[in-house]
């Protein structure tokens with residue numbers, strides 16, 4: 063990728079890259095995040111292309127938020143970025159940072175995922191703006207993401223507030239040509255002087271601050287009335303739209319002649335501008351993705367509007383929906399026939415889940431590539447709620463179902479981000495059982511980011527490496543074992559043994575993700591005449607194995623040579639290649 | 647002949663909608679990236695949209711590329727695709743309803759691509775070459791875009807495969 067940060071040039075940037083560029087131009091100094099699709103590339107871009115920015119992968123979103131807030135209180139411009147569910151993790155500091163305000167500008171980027179392209183829920187984070195009383199901007203394209211990020215820093219410092227910038231998958235992951243500029247060198251930071259009334263949120267100070275927050279909201283609303291962020295485009299007065307985000311673009315193409323009030327600042331609302339626009343058009347339609355956020359507010363103003371059928375509250379909008387949506391019709395369900403994603407060829411997780419399935423354990427799961435083990439035919443992950451819950455749901459279900467064979471699984475990145483406290487809780491409250499830490503030395507699901515247990519920072523600099531087995535021991539679990547998942551017998555025997563003990567055991571299965579270590583071995587030899595078309599090898603769900611019409615198989619050229627299929631075949635029809643090296 | 651066709655199309659058309667469809671690991675996203683850059687280098691307003699996340703794990707991958715005047719939506723409306731570039735027969739079947747009446751389905755080029763290239767890695771470059779022969783983008787911008795995407799890594803081979811695909815129509 064080219065350097066993005068040169069003076070005045072046309073760049074081709076994704077929404078996430080545009081946010082990075084905008085923040086850099088605005089004089090950003092400190093940026094912190096934990097990876098999460100569709101927000102990950104904001105920090106990746108900042109770390110890779112802007113050497114003057116202090117960027118980090120934090121341990122989780124709460125930590126990242128606090129680091130970035132601290133930098134802002136310290137007087138520099140800072141940025142926090144997360145996916146929608148990451149915002150939930152950062153909610154505690156976020157709510158009170160609305161009270162403390164900032165010194166240097168602070169932008170909080172949240173990327174929602176309508177359509178659940180890569181998430182466990184479809185929450186609409188716009189409500190957080192109302193809940194936290196923070197202003198929120200919503201760009202509709204990468205070029206707006208770029209402009210709004212720069213503006214957000216000005217609003218932040220003018221109104222002494224963190225400013226939220228809400229993106230969605232279709233903004234973050236769309237690329238557009240845009241003209242970039244150069245960096246404003248930030249003003250000197252100034253002295254670090256205590257301001258207890260501002261930064262120590264004890265009841266008395268917080269009460270005084272709450273009064274100021276309400277005042278701030280009124281001032282922000284007045285700004286919203288005048289701001290170019292909220293733009294009226296008068297066209298045909300018979301049909302007017304109030305809209306924001308990517309929906310604006312869909313409408314512009316479906317109804318090019320209509321009138322528009324496009325909201326770039328979606329909280330606080332510009333009530334006067336809304337009322338004025340409402341008066342100037344005959345039919346007023348509110349179009350927005352996910353929840354009726356704008357519509358609920360406008361209805362509360364007593365303005366008559368047409369809203370979408372509730373079926374459109376679910377899933378992302380698409381340009382071809384616009385005609386039906388505006389006509390008030392129900393969404394025509396489109397059957398999802400997309401090819402399902404599966405664990406990669408040779409993925410170490412597949413060995414663990416195949417063994418857990420064989421042992422018929424109930425498996426409380428977590429979030430990562432391994433969540434794919436829930437899909438049939440593997441179907442060996444039985445819960446997935448949020449990061450860290452693989453450990454805590456294990457405890458809860460054990461309390462409800464004592465004596466059952468239950469194991470919890472969690473990835474290495476997830477364990478560090480959200481699993482440690484749950485493990486300590488299990489030790490403290492005397493829970494028994496097995497927690498498997500699937501250590502593939504990366505945050506694979508989001509594209510392979512470093513975390514404390516990989517020993518490298520976001521900039522690939524070596525740092526102190528967190529040793530998981532030492533940490534787990536220090537938590538006080540009874541047994542800690544480290545195994546290589548490819549050694550199937552060892553893994554199976556260990557799982558059986560630990561399940562029968564009256565102990566809390568952690569088993570760390572350690573082998574790198576196939577995307578980090580691309581060490582492939584020759585494909586197994588398939589002796590078709592021995593194959594009984596039993597389908598057992600198909601149940602491991604390896605993408606290199608293709609079922610033939612007669613029930614036999616074909617192994618494609620992308621086989622990783624991991625030999626799991628060899629291990630499961632009951633008839634010896636699959637044999638390791640002569641040249642295959644035994645897995646150490 | 648090709649030139650003539652291109653000019654006629656350009657006169658009528660202000661927006662170009664190209665849908666790339668395949669599965670993870672086939673180079674779908676790289677192909678649309680190259681085409682996107684080529685359009686940017688030629689001075690067009692461009693939007694390209696895709697979904698990340700499952701791309702590396704064999705799931706369906708689609709990338710929408712649009713350029714020209716009046717491009718707002720990052721997604722192509724169903725029934726408005728000018729060119730469908732598929733990397734897999736199943737994905738093509740899944741997406742074919744997106745083609746507009748009279749739109750061009752480049753599925754035939756896929757077999758040709760597979761049999762013409764020495765390394766499956768070049769299938770996407772070959773397909774890009776084929777696509778390029780239909781689009782009003784200069785060869786110079788295509789070459790610049792290839793350099794942008796591949797750096798010096800196998801650049802000459804990529805350029806050669808691209809040119810092979812680009813010349814296909816004349817064969």
Ligand SMILES: Cc1ncc(C[n+]2csc(CCOP(=O)(O)OP(=O)(O)O)c2C)c(N)n1
Nearest residue numbers: 098148429430431473474475476505506507
């Ligand atoms: C609160 C929250 N933050 C971020 C994410 C995005 N996310 C999904 S899985 C994952 C971690 C995956 O890493 P790991 O646990 O090591 O498993 P792997 O994918 O490597 O198998 C992340 C960060 C999320 N779902 N929730």
Ligand code: SF4
Nearest residue numbers: 406409431506575576
């Ligand atoms: S990316 Fe890595 S961890 Fe994820 S499925 Fe592939 S090999 Fe497994």
Ligand code: SF4
Nearest residue numbers: 604621622624625627
């Ligand atoms: S075909 Fe067999 S050896 Fe090859 S990757 Fe799949 S399970 Fe492993």
